[in-house]
Amino acid sequence: MSAPAAFLNxxxxxxxxxxxxxxxxxxxxxxxxxxxxxxxxxxxxxxLGGGDYISLNLYQKHGGDLLxxxxxxxxxxMDFVLDFVADP
Numbered sequence: 001m002s003a004p005a006a007f008l009n010x011x012x013x014x015x016x017x018x019x020x021x022x023x024x025x026x027x028x029x030x031x032x033x034x035x036x037x038x039x040x041x042x043x044x045x046x047x048l049g050g051g052d053y054i055s056l057n058l059y060q061k062h063g064g065d066l067l068x069x070x071x072x073x074x075x076x077x078m079d080f081v082l083d084f085v086a087d088p
Contacts (some may be wrong), residue, residue: 007066054076
């Protein structure tokens with residue numbers, strides 16, 4: 001699936017490395033990693049005190065940015081990224 005511009009803007013606002021924050025009123029710990037010289041990205045989020053889990057890969061290619069959720073609907077990962085606000 002192609003990654004929309006709003007998703008990409010929100011994704012790159014998430015700090016690299018580990019951080020905590022909120023999405024949909026729930027607290028998460030998030031890990032965002034850059035690979036392959038910044039052409040590949042991985043995001044994993046675990047809900048603190050709950051069972052929710054988010055995992056995705058983002059590939060930046062010459063033909064466009066590709067979003068690849070890991071065994072979950074693309075809508076779930078897009079909704080999470082668009083709503084996530086990292087703690088200051």
